[in-house]
Amino acid sequence: MAESDFLKELGLSENTERIKGIIESILFAVGDGIEIKELASIIDIDLKELKSIVKELSADYEKDNRGLVLIEYNNKIQLATKPEYSTYIKKILKPESKQNLSQAAIETLAIIAYKQPITKVEIDEIRGVRSDRAISTLLERGLIKESGRLDTTGRPILYCTTDEFLKYFGFKNINELPELIELKLENEEE
C-alpha cells in the first residue's frame, strides 16, 4: 500500500536523522579521526548506508549555521572547525597574542608592503621621522624581514614583508597588494 510505503519512508528518514546525531556525538566525544568501518560497527549499521549518511551529514555542515566541517582522510572521518571561523578561535585560544600595533608600526608596515624592498632611510624619509622602533617591532612580530642590502654607501639593509604578513591579511602573494591599494586610493578620490 502506498500509505504504508510512505510511513516506512518517513520512518527511515527519521532514522537517518537520528544516525546523523549519533555520528556527531561520537565524533565530538572522540575529538579525533575514527574509521568509517569502526563507526559502522558501533552504530550497527550497514557500511554502505553509513557512507551515504556521512555524505549527507557532510553537506549539512556546509550550512551557515554550522561551525564544523566533516573531514575525510584514510577512510577515517573527523570533525573540525570551519576554516573561515578560525580567526575567532585563535582569538580565544591565544589571548596573549592580542596586541595592538602602534600607529608608527602600521605606517611603517604599509610603506614596506607597498615599496618593498626598502631601506630604513627611505622609510624615515617617507614618514618624516625615525622608524627604528617600528621596524624592530615589526621584525619581532615576524611581519617583515631583512632581505639583502642595497648597493650604495653603507650598504643599508633592505626590508620586505614576510609570508606571515600575507597570511595575516589573507593575500596569496604580494602582487595583489599594491594593486589593491591603488584601486582603493582611486576609489576614495572619486
Added chain:
Amino acid sequence: MAESDFLKELGLSENTERIKGIIESILFAVGDGIEIKELASIIDIDLKELKSIVKELSADYEKDNRGLVLIEYNNKIQLATKPEYSTYIKKILKPESKQNLSQAAIETLAIIAYKQPITKVEIDEIRGVRSDRAISTLLERGLIKESGRLDTTGRPILYCTTDEFLKYFGFKNINELPELIELKLENEEE
C-alpha cells in the same frame, strides 16, 4: 518599503545563522565552558543579542540530527554530547574516561557542595570518619578546589566546589543547590 524591509530581515537572519556557526566552532575548539560575556567580545556582538542567538542555537541542538547539547552553568556555555547517545560513545571511549565516584567521595562532595567553604575537620566531623582520601580524589577530578584558609588556629584550608562540579551534575549555579536539597527533603517527608 516592504521589499527592503524583507531584505533587511533576510540579511539579519543570515547573520544570525552565521553567528550560530561561529559560536559552534568556538565552543568546539575550546572544548570547555566559555563565559557568554567573553564570547560576545570575541564575536564583537551585543551581549543581549548573543544571548538570544544562544537560546535559538540551544533549541537547534534539540533536533534529532544533532548529537550535541548546549549546557549552561555560571554564565558559561559549553557543548556536550546528547545523553541519549551515550551508549554509542561508551562503546568507543575507554572506560576509565568516565569513572563513577566512590561513596566516600560523593558523600564528601555532597557536604562540600552544601556547606562550602568548609574545612576538612568540619567534613570529618559530619561524616564521622576521616575524609583525606575522598578530598584528594575530588581535588584530582577537579570537582572541588581549595579556596583560602580559615582564620583560626592552624589556619585550615577551606574547600569549595568548581565549575567542573556544576557541569558534571548539570547544575546551573551553586546558589540553586541548597534550595534543591531542602525542597527534595521536604517532599520526601510529606
Added chain:
Amino acid sequence: MSINIKIEVFEGPLDLLLHLIKKAEVDIYDIPIAEITEQYILYLKNMEELNLDIASEFLVMAATLLEIKSKMLLPRKKLQEDEQVEEDPRKEIVQKLIEYKKYKEFAEQLKMIEEQSQIYFKPPEIIDDIESKDVFFKNITLENLMFAFKKVIEAYERRTNKKSIIDENISYDEFRIEDKMNYIVGLVEVYKRIRFTRFFEEAKCKLELIVTFLAMLELIKLKKIKVYQRENFEDIYIEGQEEEWQNQIF
C-alpha cells in the same frame, strides 16, 4: 540464633548506625539505645571475625554508645531541683545522625544524577607550534593599512616634489654580481613572479645594467630562478625555481 549478617561496607560509624536504625524500624528521635548498641557491637565483632580492619572511628563510636547506654540507666534527677529540663543523653548523637542523613540523601541524589547524566565533553583543540607563531592584532586591517599608506605618501609628497625615493641615494661605482644576485633572489621571493624589465628599471648606469644581467644569468645557471616567455615578443618573466609554476597560467 545464627548470625547471618551480610557484611556491608559502611562509610563510617554514623553510616552503620543509620543502617541499624532503619533496619530496626525505630524512630531516629527515640533510639532504643541498648538494642542498637548491642547490634552495633555485634557488627564490629563480625568484622573482626572476618579479619576486616576496623577503623578507629568505629571503636570510638562503640564507646560513645556504651556511655550513652549507661547514662540512660542512671536514675533521672528530679525536675524540681533544676529549672532546666535535663538533656537526653542521646541528643548529641541524634543531631549528628540527622545531619549526616541529610548529606547522605543528597549524595544519593548526586549518585543518581551521575549514573544518569551520561554526557561527554571534547578535549580542547591544541594549536600547534607552527600556527602559534601567528600574530593577531585587534586594530589592523587592510583598510587602515591602506589609509596609513595614503596618509604618509601624501605628507611626503607635500614635503618634497620628488616622485622617486631611489634617486635620493648616491650611487657608488661598485656593483657586485653577488649583491645583485641577492637582490634578485630577494625580489623573486617577495613577488614570486616579476617582469624581467623590472630589474633594470631602477638601474642608474650601464654598469649596473650589465652586473644585474650577469647576476641573472648566474642565478639561472644555479637553477635559483626561471625565466620564461609565453609567446614571442611578449613580456619575459622571472620566477623562483621552487615555485610550481606549471600550475599557473603561464
